Amino acid sequence: MPPSDPLREQIIAQYDVMSPQLQQAARYVLDHPEEVALVSMREVARYAAVQPATMTRLAKFLGLPGYDELRAQHAAALRQGSDGFAAKVRQRVDEGRETVASDTATHMLQGLSAQLAKLCEPDSLRRLEATADRLMSARKIYVLGLRSCHAIAWHFHYVMTLLGDRSVHLDGPGGTGGDALIRATSEDVMLVISIKPYARDALEVAQLAKEKGVGIVSITDSEVSPLVAMSAQTILCPTESDSFFHTLTPALAISEVLCSLLAEFDRPKTLEALQQVDEHLSHLNTYSTAIPRRQ
Amino acid sequence: MPPSDPLREQIIAQYDVMSPQLQQAARYVLDHPEEVALVSMREVARYAAVQPATMTRLAKFLGLPGYDELRAQHAAALRQGSDGFAAKVRQRVDEGRETVASDTATHMLQGLSAQLAKLCEPDSLRRLEATADRLMSARKIYVLGLRSCHAIAWHFHYVMTLLGDRSVHLDGPGGTGGDALIRATSEDVMLVISIKPYARDALEVAQLAKEKGVGIVSITDSEVSPLVAMSAQTILCPTESDSFFHTLTPALAISEVLCSLLAEFDRPKTLEALQQVDEHLSHLNTYSTAIPRRQ
DNA sequence: AAACCAATGATCCATATGTTTCATACTATA
DNA sequence: TATAGTATGAAACATATGGATCATTGGTTT
Known part of the structure; x- marks a missing residue:
């Protein structure tokens, strides 16, 4: 339990000034914060051997509008866990x-x-690590993300391009996206990114790859995503936002973390590859730091 | 999140044979187990966008006597999860x-x-708001992001496409990306995304647009970015990460927030546009929720 | 076309919930 | 001892909750 809970500290501070019944209630609240969040007030009161009204009085004593607020705060604390x-x-x-x-x-x-x-929770980290491991051992990495997930797939591929030539982006004009799979083998891995609503084409291409023996790893949004069933490894990313649209920011973060893990796997090679890229692009005069003059 | 929860596994296992509404409910339960434990059934139903009765039906479908049992199990999982x-x-x-x-x-x-x-600091928020305002009043929004910023630009454009036809993505094969600017006017605005190292082409196209009277707003990484000088509004995004690469996650987040602000500016129109998109895509059979059968 | 069936939505019901009110018991001070 | 003030318990209240019922829908099968 985090000792830095302002409400808990307030209860402790005011404990001495409480009436005996309030103390009894407060003591139970302190000792069993999860129960406060999870069961009804009357039940908490029963466990604490106190009248229901006493729980209300406790909440008001603490300056809260009512017991609901007390529970809400405990619920919030529990939601966040030890994070x-x-x-x-x-x-x-x-x-x-x-x-x-x-x-x-x-x-x-x-x-x-x-x-x-x-996403730092143990379960997510394990999945990240396992997925990265799978990608490291791959000969080629086919990257597939359609519609809203195109941006994620593209960026992953872009970064991987800086590291070598193992990455192949399954995306092409005129529906030729899947063509690169022609020479795919069971030594290869496909990274599929898809969130609800799942693009039918993405699922089909992934299924095709799987039937060719390609290992599938995925970034998706739910345990019941169709991708989970066909993937050897899956990383789950939240997509809810309080806007009209699903957010892809967590998915991008995951993708970037994956790139980092892959890069860090072989630091010397990574550094060499990046230096090579630098030289190449500077010869092409790709970058600039000043506003271009125009005549 | 304990992956070895028998009830969770049962839900996942039976997910495929559930009715659509049950699936929607089950999906929310899987994705938000804490909420199931902490809030009332009706509220969970509201979050999951299903009828209250559907939650009851889900519980019974799973062989439980009622919803209370479903919550009780989630509460138990949370209890032992916290410690x-x-x-x-x-x-x-x-x-x-x-x-x-x-x-x-x-x-x-x-x-x-x-x-x-x-990014929630007052300064950033002010810049976000100002930029959103500028974009709202634009006739056309030209979106430009090259190299690493392509993903951000593409995604912004994709989302804007769902809302209407004001967005134009300056990206095309064979170096034709800038052609769309031919008919650009001073009523238009260009959103440029670029981080260090700044792609020379992006700066040039932006400069060209500016000379045509197009208003420039930008997402970039520093107060001394060349984009700042040529932009009417700029949003600064951090890009440092402890990996080899710059991160674009904050930039994507900013882009998504901009989209939300634009969408929320005219909610009725947004809702109508999204519904239109839904219909269109469902006619095209774009999405799927099942693993495709192949013969 | 007709008839059936499962799925979904809307409505109603008994109950449990948090809160308030009021009566009683207790304690401290004069 | 009398009394004011508080703490406690019991009961009543309006409301929200989970559950059940019934009508409607939409898709299949005959």
């Missing part, structure tokens, strides 16, 4: 009161921030 | 260096999370 990082983010939400328009922005960004923090 | 989590963390600490890879991942993800949280 102190997300807790800090959440804390800021209540502080700031800004313009209406930037409220939307703030909510979205803080939500995304929390989602990324959550 | 089980600390144990897992401790375990990881004891294991020590065994998982170097997930250390990298954790660092990256937490760093990204912090960067997104930082």
